[in-house]
Amino acid sequence: MHIVLVADHAAINGGQAKVAIESALGLVARGHRVTLFAAVGPVDPRLEPAGIRVVCLDQDDVTTARSKLAFAAQAIWNAPAARALAAELAACDPRDTLVHVHAFAKALSPAIGPALRASGLPCLYTMHEFFLVCPTGGFYAYPEQTICHRTPMSASCILAQCDARSYPRKVARMIRHAGLAHVARLPELFAHVVTISDLQESVVRPLMPAGTMFHRVDNPIAVAQALVHEGPPGDVLFVGRISTEKGAPIFAEAARRAGVRAVFVGDGSERADLATRYPEAVMLGWRDPAGVQALMRQARALVFPSVWYEGQPLTVYEALACGTPVIVSDACAGREAVVDGETGFWFRSGDPDALAAHLRRLSDDALAARMGRAAHARYWTAPLTPEVHLDRLTGVYETVMREASARGRATRLSAGPAVATA
Structure with missing residues (x-):
């Protein structure tokens, strides 16, 4: 053709x-x-x-x-x-x-x-x-x-x-x-x-x-298959455009309420405001694909709190492929990739308290590791290569x-x- x-x-x-x-x-x-x-x-x-x-x-x-x-x-x-x-x-x-x-x-x-x-x-x-x-x-x-x-x-x-x-x-x-x-x-x-x-x-x-x-x-999804990270789970990540429609402010507030550190990978219109309002949050800026995947493999979870429909959010699939649980808004297409309670959690869109509750659950290292292994295994049974x-x-x-x-x-x-x- x-x-x-x-x-x-x-x-x-x-x-x-x-x-x-x-x-x-x-x-x-x-x-x-x-x-x-x-x-x-x-x-x-x-x-x-x-x-x-x-x-x-x-x-x-x-x-x-x-x-x-x-x-x-x-x-x-x-x-x-x-x-x-x-x-x-x-x-x-x-x-x-x-x-x-x-x-x-x-x-x-x-x-x-x-x-x-x-x-x-x-x-x-x-x-x-x-x-x-x-x-x-x-x-x-x-x-x-x-x-x-x-x-x-x-x-x-x-x-x-x-x-x-x-x-x-x-x-x-x-x-x-x-x-x-x-x-x-x-x-x-x-x-x-x-x-x-x-x-x-x-x-x-x-x-x-x-x-x-x-x-x-x-x-x-351009992620090479690798073994699941064996060390203790790290921080909770947000990857992408730091904007209102992507739910970045909801993540920052939920992390504060849960007492966990929010790590942002990316940039966008809300970055400066969130850095001022949430000085405990870490703003890493953009990373290349290899750098993002390295952070994902070590993360406790990826949070995808988008409040609009999305198409097919690639970062959700990349995280699962890396063996990282995903906490995803129930209003966006990213929920289709996550088995609630098995490879991550769904939370009520726009609700920082609902997100904070799942962040507290995943402060349990054993649960985070178990969900990460389940995410990795499920993704690689039918990878989107x-x-x-x-x-x-x-x-x-x-x-x-x-x-x-x-x-x-x-x-x-x-x-x-x-x-x-x-």
Whole structure:
């Protein structure tokens, strides 16, 4: 197959780009031809030497744009990206080409829709987040600090001041979503959608057109199998963006109430405030993947207190793979990986007292060690390795290609035989 991967970024800057780029490298290693089409550079230096064709437009995203007004226009409808994608797809052989869209909301915009439709190529979309169905992409009301259950683009949604920054930015996002739904018609275009958790599918299925085919493909977890740490359990960790929606303040408060030391690995908007309010907490900043896994292997537990849905939180799976129990909010998709009371605990989302109770339970070294061994054993019975990810992904590609081929045959048959003319 020739797989055209479409993403906002050509280098790893987060989970979406990581999955797209790592899968590109894995697919080309399996003998497929791969093209990566992206809006924002730089380009990951591994791609072109591996034989991957890279088309990078060197455009801005919100972090690099000099003019916020110009970027808002790009985010609503990126016409140059649409023209470039149309030209790229026009050169593809429809007999063996499939387009897999990983991301569009941070730079490419819904303008990719007409280019995809005009190409006639089979395509699918991985729902790393919720931008295909939610204007702000997260089903989360930032001022209220709670999951949003409003119907997207309903009157209550339109009036809700739920954006993380301002209502004018929400208005721009709603304009983009109107273009997505009524001009690009992306939900209709993506008849095949990859989801990464059961919770995610349950949220988006009622909002997608009837007949949409959902395929579960877990993200790959890049953790090497190793023996469980045998020493005494260490600190309790938080790994990721230190922000309100990720539940960082809840963890800091729960740790204080439980009398344990909170260790934060990461950075974010709430770091300075939490460091001031909770001077006993340890702020380690970001660590590379090897450093994070080393901390996880020695930790007493990972706490994942996110108060929004999430997609498939990788840190939860990484901790379990390292033999570390996980205490997870019961409102987020991370709960699907944790067997409550066996490989960790669920706690009532947003409740520091409920989290503190589990932290006190895991102050028992024997319980922490037992749960860590159970987490390790359970994860490695069915590990989410990159090879497993590629097996499942290529299976979905084959399904999409077979359906497209059958649809093409049916169209030719319904057209009847060609009539010769003089």
